[in-house]
Amino acid sequence: MKKTKIAILGFGTVGQGICDILLQKKEQLKKQYNFDFEVVAVSDFNNGNVYNPNGLDISQMLEEAKAKKKFTKDIVKWDNITLIKKCNADVLCELTYTDLKTGGPAIDHCKTALKSGINVVTSNKGPAALQYPEMNEIADVNNVKFLIEGTVCAGTPVINLTDGPLAGCEISKIRGILNGTTNYMLSEMEKGMGYDEVLKIAQDLGYAEADPTGDVEGHDARGKVTILANVVMGASLKISDVPCQGITKITFDDIQKAKDNNARWKLIGSVEKKDGKIIGSVAPEMIDLSHPLAGVMGATNALTFSTDLLGDVTIVGPGAGRIETGFSILTDILKIHNSSLVC
Amino acid sequence: MKKTKIAILGFGTVGQGICDILLQKKEQLKKQYNFDFEVVAVSDFNNGNVYNPNGLDISQMLEEAKAKKKFTKDIVKWDNITLIKKCNADVLCELTYTDLKTGGPAIDHCKTALKSGINVVTSNKGPAALQYPEMNEIADVNNVKFLIEGTVCAGTPVINLTDGPLAGCEISKIRGILNGTTNYMLSEMEKGMGYDEVLKIAQDLGYAEADPTGDVEGHDARGKVTILANVVMGASLKISDVPCQGITKITFDDIQKAKDNNARWKLIGSVEKKDGKIIGSVAPEMIDLSHPLAGVMGATNALTFSTDLLGDVTIVGPGAGRIETGFSILTDILKIHNSSLVC
Numbered sequence: 001m002k003k004t005k006i007a008i009l010g011f012g013t014v015g016q017g018i019c020d021i022l023l024q025k026k027e028q029l030k031k032q033y034n035f036d037f038e039v040v041a042v043s044d045f046n047n048g049n050v051y052n053p054n055g056l057d058i059s060q061m062l063e064e065a066k067a068k069k070k071f072t073k074d075i076v077k078w079d080n081i082t083l084i085k086k087c088n089a090d091v092l093c094e095l096t097y098t099d100l101k102t103g104g105p106a107i108d109h110c111k112t113a114l115k116s117g118i119n120v121v122t123s124n125k126g127p128a129a130l131q132y133p134e135m136n137e138i139a140d141v142n143n144v145k146f147l148i149e150g151t152v153c154a155g156t157p158v159i160n161l162t163d164g165p166l167a168g169c170e171i172s173k174i175r176g177i178l179n180g181t182t183n184y185m186l187s188e189m190e191k192g193m194g195y196d197e198v199l200k201i202a203q204d205l206g207y208a209e210a211d212p213t214g215d216v217e218g219h220d221a222r223g224k225v226t227i228l229a230n231v232v233m234g235a236s237l238k239i240s241d242v243p244c245q246g247i248t249k250i251t252f253d254d255i256q257k258a259k260d261n262n263a264r265w266k267l268i269g270s271v272e273k274k275d276g277k278i279i280g281s282v283a284p285e286m287i288d289l290s291h292p293l294a295g296v297m298g299a300t301n302a303l304t305f306s307t308d309l310l311g312d313v314t315i316v317g318p319g320a321g322r323i324e325t326g327f328s329i330l331t332d333i334l335k336i337h338n339s340s341l342v343c
Numbered sequence: 344m345k346k347t348k349i350a351i352l353g354f355g356t357v358g359q360g361i362c363d364i365l366l367q368k369k370e371q372l373k374k375q376y377n378f379d380f381e382v383v384a385v386s387d388f389n390n391g392n393v394y395n396p397n398g399l400d401i402s403q404m405l406e407e408a409k410a411k412k413k414f415t416k417d418i419v420k421w422d423n424i425t426l427i428k429k430c431n432a433d434v435l436c437e438l439t440y441t442d443l444k445t446g447g448p449a450i451d452h453c454k455t456a457l458k459s460g461i462n463v464v465t466s467n468k469g470p471a472a473l474q475y476p477e478m479n480e481i482a483d484v485n486n487v488k489f490l491i492e493g494t495v496c497a498g499t500p501v502i503n504l505t506d507g508p509l510a511g512c513e514i515s516k517i518r519g520i521l522n523g524t525t526n527y528m529l530s531e532m533e534k535g536m537g538y539d540e541v542l543k544i545a546q547d548l549g550y551a552e553a554d555p556t557g558d559v560e561g562h563d564a565r566g567k568v569t570i571l572a573n574v575v576m577g578a579s580l581k582i583s584d585v586p587c588q589g590i591t592k593i594t595f596d597d598i599q600k601a602k603d604n605n606a607r608w609k610l611i612g613s614v615e616k617k618d619g620k621i622i623g624s625v626a627p628e629m630i631d632l633s634h635p636l637a638g639v640m641g642a643t644n645a646l647t648f649s650t651d652l653l654g655d656v657t658i659v660g661p662g663a664g665r666i667e668t669g670f671s672i673l674t675d676i677l678k679i680h681n682s683s684l685v686c
Contacts, residue, residue, distance in 0.1 A: 021652065025511065033510065149508075155653050157508030164507045165492075165500030167376065168368065168673050292645075292659045295638030302635075309364065309670040310498050313660040316635045318653055327652040330511050 001030070003055075004037045004337060007087045007118070009080060009109055010095035011044035011065055014123050014150070017326025018093060019058045025330075035337050041087035042071070043080050045096075050074040051087055080105065084112045091336055093329050094122035100214070100223045100239065103130045114138045114146060121332040123150025123325050129223040129239055132230040145336055148231065150328030152178065152224045153301040156317030160331060162232045162305065169307035171232060176303030177296050178224040178269040180319035181207045181215040182247050186265050186284075187297045189255050195248070207299060217246035218267060218282040225269040225280040228303075233271055235278035242280040250284055262289045266296075292316070344373070346398075347380045347680060350430045350461070352423060352452055353438035354387035354408055357466050357493070360669025361436060362401045368673075378680050384430035385414070386423050388439075393417040394430055423448065427455045434679055436672050437465035443557070443566045443582065446473045457481045457489060464675040466493025466668050472566040472582055475573040488679055491574065493671030495521065495567045496644040499660030503674060505575045505648065512650035514575060518613040519646030520639050521567040523662035524550045524558040525590045525610045529627075530640045532598050533607070538591070550642060560589035561610060561625040568612040568623040571646075576614055578621035585623040593627055601629045607637050635659070 006022075008015050022029075022037060029035040038055030047065055050056055052074040064071055076083065084092060092113040096106050103126035110120050110127045115138060122128065127135055128148045139146040152158045162171060177183050184207050188198045199216070202208035214220050222244040229235040229242075247267050258265050263286040271280045287294045292314040296302040301319030304312050318324040349365075351358050365372075365380060372378045381398030390408055393399055395417040407414055419426065427435060435456040439449050446469035453463050453470045458481060465471065470478055471491040482489040495501045505514060520526050527550050531541045542559070545551035557563050565587040572578040572585075590610050601608050606629040614623045630637045635657040639645040644662030647655050661667040 021511075028513075029511070156656055157504065160508040161500065161504065165503040165674060168364075168372070168677055169670065170371075290638065290640050292635070292638050292643075295633065295635050297633050300635075309666050309673075311661055311667065313499055313658070316657040316659070317655070323652050324654065327512065330652075331508060334511055 001034060001036045004035065004091060004333065005040045005089045006037055006091050006093065006333070007041035007084065007089035008039060008093045008095060009043045010097070011042055011047050011061070012095065013322045014095045014325045014329065015042070015044070015093070016062055016065055017322040018095075018329040019062055021323065021326045021330055023058060033334060033337065035334060040089055041083050043083050047071045049076050049078055049080070049083055051076045051078070051083060053088065080109060081112050084109060084118070085116055089118050091119045091121055091333055094120055094124050094127070095329070096124060098125045100126060100129060100219060103127055107131060110135055110146065111138060114142050114144055117142050117144055119144045119147070119336050121147045121329055121336070123148075123154075123328055125151045125223045125227065128231070129226045132227065133236050145339070147332035147335060148227065149332050150325050151227050153303065154318050154320050154324040155327030155331060156301060156315060156319070157331070158303055158315065159231055160335065161315060166305065166307065166310075166313065169309045171305050171307050173270070173272045173306035174228050174232060174303060175268055175270040175293070177266055177293060177301050178221040178303070178319070179215055179218070179267060180299035180301060181212070182221075182267045183296065183301070184299045185216070186247060186250070186267065189250070189252065190259070190264070194252050195250065216248050218244045221267060221269040221282045225271055225282055229271040229278050229280045233273070233278050237278065237280055242282060244281070245283040247284050258286045261286065263287060264289060264294050266293060268293075344377060344379045347378065347434060347676065348383045348432045349380055349434050349436065349676070350384035350427065350432035351382060351436045351438060352386045353440070354385055354390050354404070355438065355440075356665045357438045357668045357672065358385070358387070358436070359405055359408055360665040361438075361672040362405055364666065364669045364673055366402060376677060376680065378677060383432055384426050386426050390414045392419050392421055392423070392426055394419045394421070394426060396431065423452060424455050427452060427461070428459055432461050434462045434464055434676055437463055437467050437470070438672070439467060441468045443469060443472060443562060446470055450474060453478055453489065454481060457485050457487055460485050460487055462487045462490070462679050464490045464672055464679070466491075466497075466671055468494045468566045468570065471574070472569045475570065476579050488682070490675035490678060491570065492675050493668050494570050496646065497661050497663050497667040498670030498674060499644060499658060499662070500674070501646055501658065502574055503678065504658060509648065509650065509653075509656065512652045514648050514650055516613070516615045516649035517571050517575060517646060518611055518636070520609055520636060520644050521564040521612040521646070521662070522558055522561070522610060523642035523644060524555070525564075526639065526644070527642045528559070529590060529593070529608050529610065532593070532595065533602070537595050538593065559591050561587045564610060564612040564625045568614055568625055572614045572621050572623045576616070576621050580621065580623055585625065587624070588626040590627050604629065605632045606630055607632060609636060609639075611636075
């Protein structure tokens with residue numbers, strides 16, 4: 001059985017999550033999917049860069065990272081770009097932090113890998129939201145894949161759902177709850193608290209950042225809407241093409257008014273075909289309680305796809321989490337593994 | 344481009360649905376999935392049996408069937424078994440009526456096809472609920488597939504979801520709304536009507552049969568639970584292993600009591616691993632309004648999969664319908680087409 005050689009950039013929550021899963025599921029993956037692997041390279045800003053063509057000791061690396069220690073084995077002095085070029089991996093997992101303004105170094109990481117004939121799997125929204133069409137073209141030219149299930153709703157099947165079991169359906173509209181933090185806050189506000197009070201709790205729980213702007217102003221959801229428009233509906237939208245309104249102006253009175261109308265506020269991201277054009281938007285909406293999206297509470301995400309053959313199909317699942325996002329990386333690695341069996 | 348040769352047994356709602364889709368999507372399927380087809384054989388109790396190795400005229404056949412006329416072209420005097428053996432198809436679509444007691448002639452149809460090296464795609468719950476493990480084994484031995492997405496929740500991705508984008512997750516529990524008729528009735532009863540009144544409306548609308556036993560006593564849901572246990576969780580349950588209670592005893596008072604407790608009655612089919620054994624059941628349950636299944640109203644179906652890596656993932660979509668079930672046949676035909684590209 002040929003082993004898939006994996007390189008990982010970013011050994012934070014998701015990087016450690018996928019390594020935990022790979023270790024835990026090693027035997028099952030061999031048995032069920034004829035899939036075996038070795039992690040040959042890891043790069044991390046805090047822990048250091050390591051490389052071993054025969055496979056790194058990821059158990060030890062996980063222990064070191066959890067103890068906030070630097071890696072001690074197989075250290076190399078290469079920068080990330082050199083590591084990508086020299087590691088001879090089959091798949092690069094780009095798991096560094098998301099920068100929706102510039103894309104950060106992740107864009108160079110992805111391009112370097114694709115141009116070197118290395119498949120890229122990423123949960124980093126930067127490259128996908130800012131440059132999906134270009135990335136996809138570079139992947140095509142180099143006969144590799146650029147897979148991004150983890151950029152929307154963690155490992156909950158979204159892109160691989162439309163690309164797989166929904167193939168053959170035409171999708172005319174996508175609407176959903178794409179940001180767990182704001183959905184949690186709106187759920188809590190129904191219990192009678194005001195915006196500021198709820199934000200404080202969300203921050204204490206680690207759902208919202210110290211600077212919550214990216215979530216509460218809808219920027220995170222806007223990045224995901226851009227990705228869905230470009231990946232699922234074949235558009236070429238820029239993030240700035242998507243009008244965006246967050247939840248900061250929702251008052252306790254608004255919440256009460258919705259209740260009185262058998263409805264509930266949700267921050268809705270949507271993509272729609274209108275007059276032949278694809279249009280995205282992010283805005284709070286009052287959703288009737290009978291709609292499947294209305295029952296999606298807390299940090300959960302959900303998306304409704306409007307299709308020609310099935311009508312509406314809704315998927316509900318986790319929108320974040322170490323193992324949940326780690327799974328998005330596994331599912332895309334398995335997709336590459338399966339397609340590599342194709343002549 | 345090699346054309347996939349399709350044979351269709353049963354030219355009723357689903358048989359006509361898949362033919363409508365195939366005609367409507369012919370060019371798109373060629374372009375997007377490199378898939379082309381011809382329907383070489385059709386058998387129908389009312390319309391007759393027809394065969395043409397170069398492809399039947401399905402437009403004309405659809406017109407004839409809609410006008411309740413017999414087929415006029417390419418008629419053969421073969422019975423169904425002879426038709427299956429002589430048609431030289433790549434895929435047989437078994438779309439005759441479901442018989443959950445004996446399986447009816449569908450079991451022989453499926454076995455004959457599989458043994459003749461023909462893939463089988465079916466929305467008929469009989470063979471799948473009564474003999475899935477055997478059918479799958481015959482398919483394996485003959486190097487073909489026995490695919491049954493349409494037996495549960497029409498074309499809403501269920502089996503192809505667990506088999507595809509959820510691959511790598513271990514599923515420990517499946518719970519959901521598997522019967523649209525009873526879900527419609529329970530939804531209507533919330534509006535203040537009693538069981539008998541709502542049943543009458545469901546019958547007038549064509550949701551419930553003149554003899555509604557199969558739906559209201561939970562037998563249809565029990566067949567689907569058996570299929571999910573055997574296909575998704577690898578059990579070998581018989582239908583009679585699944586305890587089953589319908590909705591006939593739910594009173595207006597029960598509905599009111601649920602409302603008072605922020606809950607709602609649903610007929611829930613479930614499959615669960617308990618102490619290493621796989622257990623299925625069908626029974627009405629009071630579901631808290633905050634649960635994703637509570638918001639699923641009318642004739643819609645929904646299933647929640649409890650997984651090790653993603654926690655709960657719920658899919659909501661149509662549970663019946665001409666085109667919706669027709670799509671389940673297309674999705675499985677495309678699955679066979681894609682896997683035939685594998686070395």
